[in-house]
Amino acid sequence: MTNQPVAAIILAAGRGTRMKSDLHKVLHPLAGRPMLLHLLASVDALEPAAKVVVVGAQREQVEAAVAGTGTTIAVQDPQHGTAHAVQQAETALKGFDGDVLILYGDVPLVSTATMAAMLGQLDDATAVVVLGFRPDDAAAYGRIEADATGRIAKMVEFKDASPAERAITLCNSGLMAVRSADLWPLLARVGNDNAAKEYYLPDIVGLATSDGKRAIVIETTPEEVAGINSRAELAGVEAAWQAVRRRQMMDNGVTLIAPETVWFAFDTEIGRDVTIEPNVFFGPGVRIADGATVHAFSHISGATIGTDAEVGPFVRLRPGAELGANTKVGNFVEIKKAKLGDGAKASHLTYLGDADIGAGANIGAGTITCNYDGYFKYRTVIGAGAFIGSNSALVAPVTIGAGAIVGAGSVITRDVEADALATARGDQATKPGWAARFRAAQTAKKSSGKKA
Incomplete structure (x- = not known):
């Protein structure tokens, strides 16, 4: 110059x-x-x-x-x-x-x-x-x-x-x-x-x-001065850009099982010995540390994934998701503006939004942080080593103390102290023989043509 x-x-x-x-x-x-x-x-x-x-x-x-x-x-x-x-x-x-x-x-x-x-x-x-x-x-x-x-x-x-x-x-x-x-x-x-x-x-x-x-x-090369005037030309340039970036990622030590099915953003950063399975889409702002695995059919944008973490399959990480080292986020989990401490797990069917989750915590299947009341967002805090039972709803703002256990099916609206057990569900009532009598009665009505 x-x-x-x-x-x-x-x-x-x-x-x-x-x-x-x-x-x-x-x-x-x-x-x-x-x-x-x-x-x-x-x-x-x-x-x-x-x-x-x-x-x-x-x-x-x-x-x-x-x-x-x-x-x-x-x-x-x-x-x-x-x-x-x-x-x-x-x-x-x-x-x-x-x-x-x-x-x-x-x-x-x-x-x-x-x-x-x-x-x-x-x-x-x-x-x-x-x-x-x-x-x-x-x-x-x-x-x-x-x-x-x-x-x-x-x-x-x-x-x-x-x-x-x-x-x-x-x-x-x-x-x-x-x-x-x-x-x-x-x-x-x-x-x-x-x-x-x-x-x-x-x-x-x-x-x-x-x-x-x-x-x-x-x-210069035709690829460098490719003009974009139509949707088809945009798709063509995108495909060429992605092909180059996939090759760069693999050259830098990233394993792509099916390279042609993985889509990167302009600023995607991935460490060494990371494995990306087929059909993964990266939006802007993604950082992945060494040794992590992203399983198939995951959509990740604006998220940070820590060393040796495991993500997916079928995971949605939205902006503000921060996964620590050795975390596990399994199938059909969505995370938004939430931090998972080292070793924390959310293995299936969970939404975690606006939350801080301590190291080693376990989030059971079907858990939801209820972070929005229609007007404002609120935060949920889950302490280190806490265990959240399946199908629980944590109504923010709420804090679950370190080591606490939330029983399955609970709706938690108040803070839970460390090492406590919290349950919030109706008492179970059992009526012996009721189901058999119900079926018999309904069958008789159906046979007679009468409707209850």
């Missing part, structure tokens, strides 16, 4: 009509994070002096998404092409003197390293650096004619290309790096004498070379 300050202009003014969505195209999630925020994270690693997102329709959604990220919003309305879109950032970058990256919000996977490589090619003699790629199917991409050193002789949009130019395999991703001192004067000279009557950003290449400055192209 150069030592120049860096600014990024991200174009996101398109309507994204092919998405057929009320959500702005660049806010559709990829691996659990809006694609625009993927791109901004890569930009942030460059420590830029400024970031500008150019928006059009649904601008309020983008403004809300980038709030607090140090990003400025510029508006393109009406929309007259990519060069016109970049021009809308000029006011926001007034006084900026350095290198400018021009990126696209629907091309989210461009790496920081590639951005740095583009910036590193700028110098006093090089006005524009273009990021090119060679797809299997060049389709309707703009073409780049360049020599063996990467110096660009010509760039042309597909609609305006001749048959010979369309035969070129090097395509324009649209991404560029330009010195700010060159960018704004070049944009001011772009015309719209083309098939679409729009102001094309690639035209600055020809203008720069006519001024005697160089424009060069560096190449």
Whole structure:
């Protein structure tokens, strides 16, 4: 990279009509994070002096998404092409003197390293650096004619290309790096004498070379500059991203029994010697320590799983779930904003919300922490070594002391002291012979056609 300050202009003014969505195209999630925020994270690693997102329709959604990220919003309305879109950032970058990256919000996977490589090619003699790629199917991409050193002789949009130019395999991703001192004067000279009557950003290449400055192209893979304009394209990029991440996880010591069935979020962190069984989904914010096992068909988001813990199958861990070392959470258990101390167990059919559960506690099947009264949430505290019998309801706020036992089927509404036994259920009454007499009476009524 150069030592120049860096600014990024991200174009996101398109309507994204092919998405057929009320959500702005660049806010559709990829691996659990809006694609625009993927791109901004890569930009942030460059420590830029400024970031500008150019928006059009649904601008309020983008403004809300980038709030607090140090990003400025510029508006393109009406929309007259990519060069016109970049021009809308000029006011926001007034006084900026350095290198400018021009990126696209629907091309989210461009790496920081590639951005740095583009910036590193700028110098006093090089006005524009273009990021090119060679797809299997060049389709309707703009073409780049360049020599063996990467110096660009010509760039042309597909609609305006001749048959010979369309035969070129090097395509324009649209991404560029330009010195700010060159960018704004070049944009001011772009015309719209083309098939679409729009102001094309690639035209600055020809203008720069006519001024005697160089424009060069560096190449990357098609996967890195994959654009997302439809739900199908989003699914395709997601699948490619997941395939790469699965390989990375396995390379780092994670066992995936059926890799193609496990879905990671952008920030999933998993330690060594962790085993993930088939059909597990990770939402954002998951951390798993060494030696843990996640059994099949579990859905985990915003949770921390401790060393040698065992989770699943069919477990739902929601944000705020924290499982200590050697904990066990079994089938059909849901946990939300609850901490399980080391060695605690909830083996089946349980909901634990807004709770603190001590080390070694055992939560019986069917136990529920009743944490919500329709208006407010309340917390349940279960002490170390406590035993909660099956089918118990703990009505928060309530505390079960260390070592206490709650009898099966109890509804606990008051605190239970340490080492006590608490039961709260009706007395059992037995009437000998009643069931046989009942069946006989009902059978007789049915036979006679009478109804009770």
